[in-house]
Amino acid sequence: MTTSYSPRDRILQTLNHEESDIVPYHIAVDSDCLDLLNNQGSAVRDLISRIDNHLPHIGLESHQHWTGVDTYYDDFGCVWKELNKVPHLIDSPLKDQNLKGYTYPDLLDEKYFQDVPSFIGEHQNHYRLCGIVFGYQDRGLYLRGYENFLSDVVLNPSFVEAMLEPLIDSFIRLVDKIALYPFDGIRFADDWGYQRGILIGAKRWRKLIYPGLRKIFHHARSKNLSVMVHADGDLSEIIPDLIEAGVEILNPTQPECMDLLWLKKEYGNHLCFNGGISSQLTIPRRSPKQIKKEIRAAMQYIGKNGGYIVGPAKSLNIDIPIENNLAVVDEMINQEPNSRRKKLAENLPDRVEELWEVYSAFHS
Amino acid sequence: MENFLNSISQAVIEGDMAEAQKSVQAAVGAEVPAGEILQGALIPAMGEVGRLFEEDEYFVPEMLIAARAMKAGLEIIKPLLVDSGVEPVGKVVIGTVQGDLHDIGKNLVAMMLEGAGFEINDIGTDISPEQFVAAVETGADIIGLSALLTTTMPSMEKTIKAIEAAGLRDQVKIIIGGAPITQEFSVQIGADGFAPDAIQAAKLAKSFVL
Numbered sequence: 395m396t397t398s399y400s401p402r403d404r405i406l407q408t409l410n411h412e413e414s415d416i417v418p419y420h421i422a423v424d425s426d427c428l429d430l431l432n433n434q435g436s437a438v439r440d441l442i443s444r445i446d447n448h449l450p451h452i453g454l455e456s457h458q459h460w461t462g463v464d465t466y467y468d469d470f471g472c473v474w475k476e477l478n479k480v481p482h483l484i485d486s487p488l489k490d491q492n493l494k495g496y497t498y499p500d501l502l503d504e505k506y507f508q509d510v511p512s513f514i515g516e517h518q519n520h521y522r523l524c525g526i527v528f529g530y531q532d533r534g535l536y537l538r539g540y541e542n543f544l545s546d547v548v549l550n551p552s553f554v555e556a557m558l559e560p561l562i563d564s565f566i567r568l569v570d571k572i573a574l575y576p577f578d579g580i581r582f583a584d585d586w587g588y589q590r591g592i593l594i595g596a597k598r599w600r601k602l603i604y605p606g607l608r609k610i611f612h613h614a615r616s617k618n619l620s621v622m623v624h625a626d627g628d629l630s631e632i633i634p635d636l637i638e639a640g641v642e643i644l645n646p647t648q649p650e651c652m653d654l655l656w657l658k659k660e661y662g663n664h665l666c667f668n669g670g671i672s673s674q675l676t677i678p679r680r681s682p683k684q685i686k687k688e689i690r691a692a693m694q695y696i697g698k699n700g701g702y703i704v705g706p707a708k709s710l711n712i713d714i715p716i717e718n719n720l721a722v723v724d725e726m727i728n729q730e731p732n733s734r735r736k737k738l739a740e741n742l743p744d745r746v747e748e749l750w751e752v753y754s755a756f757h758s
Numbered sequence: 759m760e761n762f763l764n765s766i767s768q769a770v771i772e773g774d775m776a777e778a779q780k781s782v783q784a785a786v787g788a789e790v791p792a793g794e795i796l797q798g799a800l801i802p803a804m805g806e807v808g809r810l811f812e813e814d815e816y817f818v819p820e821m822l823i824a825a826r827a828m829k830a831g832l833e834i835i836k837p838l839l840v841d842s843g844v845e846p847v848g849k850v851v852i853g854t855v856q857g858d859l860h861d862i863g864k865n866l867v868a869m870m871l872e873g874a875g876f877e878i879n880d881i882g883t884d885i886s887p888e889q890f891v892a893a894v895e896t897g898a899d900i901i902g903l904s905a906l907l908t909t910t911m912p913s914m915e916k917t918i919k920a921i922e923a924a925g926l927r928d929q930v931k932i933i934i935g936g937a938p939i940t941q942e943f944s945v946q947i948g949a950d951g952f953a954p955d956a957i958q959a960a961k962l963a964k965s966f967v968l
Contacts (some may be wrong), residue, residue: 475859477857477858477859477884478857478909480857480907480909482858482859482860484859540862541822541862541865544818544819544822544823544862545773545819545822545823545826547819548773548819548820548823549773549823588818588937589937589954590954590955591814591817592817593817593818594817594818594819595817595819595820598817598819627937650938650940673908674908674938674940675940675942675943678908678911679942679943679946708908711909713908713909713912
């Protein structure tokens, strides 16, 4: 008899570095892409309706105060312009290295929590995450503007510390409030990496960014909230720091930026990985067959002994060919049960080389 | 003269904009030729910054402040370069493609290319294929296309096709770059090259003209 676990069970198993009946998955899909897919006929609608994501989260983030058709400012006073529904920073409130007169928003405001009760109600069998999406290093970038912040970290790091300090306390108190709800963990979003490393340099990141993160994450763990981090790019140099800070799940683990086989081998006992399927190359530009091959490779290697929630590194969107999006969904939600999939792999030893080829291509 | 050039180089490498400006002014005041300031100090300084970046001693912030310092020094001698007939090694049109407002990568590449001796026409962000074509028609050896978003990558292909349709493809080299860009994508869309960072962009551009 096949055992079937709930999505929450599977996450608990994978966090415990145990394999479940299948590899848990999380497939983010942009809303307009979802609409498009649901208009592709009943068979596709049925497929999409069976997506039961394993890491649902509700994001606490700045509200938008619209000043024009496509322009708004957020609760921190940063100004954004939307192009094709993607926000772009166009102005920042801290023009000088001076916090005088600037007021940080109150992140405990009830307005951020309005949708939390219904989210909790809709995800009774799931590992529920509360997303902290205000940004930390990212918020520094937004408050000063990209170029100013990147100059500040070299020329005036004390100012950077002063600018980020109030956020540490805010986030710690926010964690206290999150802990009052039946959440299982927090999902902390902040982009420290870029394609080839840590944007401001690992040593500088450890001095300016890490101490605050450590306080926030340790506090979350003390409240029995697990810590999932969303951070793009190549984080290879700071993985030990993240583990020490209490991070348990790392997202999106872009294979174009990090060697996932190395990551699994070195840190697979200490960290869980979410994502791992190439959204820059494979999903948008390769064939459905190649996409499915990469997903199977990821589930086989990265999912070994648990510690993996498979998913596209970035959300599926309308610029991706429909058949590619459907290949992703089909392969993830219609998995062979683990027992059968592993048996198949055992009988095909040459698949080891085939699977290695998929990952090593990114890093050759 | 060497002392003046060393002071300028050091200021640029350290990202000290004020000192770079002061050192360039001092050199100009001492009648050091503008071409020497460019070739003997500013360009080699950016070369050294590039080396430090490639060896993971410098990161994006150091590269940015060095490029800013170089640019500030270059602004002082630009009129003198024109007067003395020093020619740029090539002309570059650079922009972020349609649908994308991110400019920091583009700005860094533009500064590195300027530091390598190129004349830059930075046409900004959210640039349509037609706008790129119009800029190329005013004169360019190289076009630089930047995109930070996976969703704006198709705009790169559309821009290259628009340049082909305008009959200008043979007249220019096209370099693409940005976080989601790969060598494979570059080949697929018919670009002449891909640069993973501003240092490589400058090297690639130089290889096209020198």
